[in-house]
Amino acid sequence: MARIDISSFRLANGLSIPALGIGTFPMNDGEASRAIRAARDLGCTLFGTSSAYGNERGVGKAVGGWGRSRDHES
Secondary structure (H helix, E strand, O other), rough: OOOOOOEEEEEEOOOOEEEEEEEEEEOOOOHHHHHHHHHHHOOOOOOOOOHHHHHHHHHHHHOOOOOOOOOOOO
C-alpha cells in the first residue's frame, strides 16, 4: 500500500500537528483497530479518541507496539 505525504501545521508553542487525522467515533473495538491500522499504514499519525467512545481496547490494540511515543512530534 502506498504511503501518502501528510503536511503538518506548526503550533504557537513550536510543536507541529498533522493536517490530517481520523476519528474513531462511532466505531466499535474491531472497526477502530482496523481503521487505525489502515490509516497508519498510509502514513497517518493523528487519531481522534475518547474514553466516551467505548473503543479503547481496539485503539490500544492498533497502536500498541507501534514503536512511537504518544507525544511523538510530527
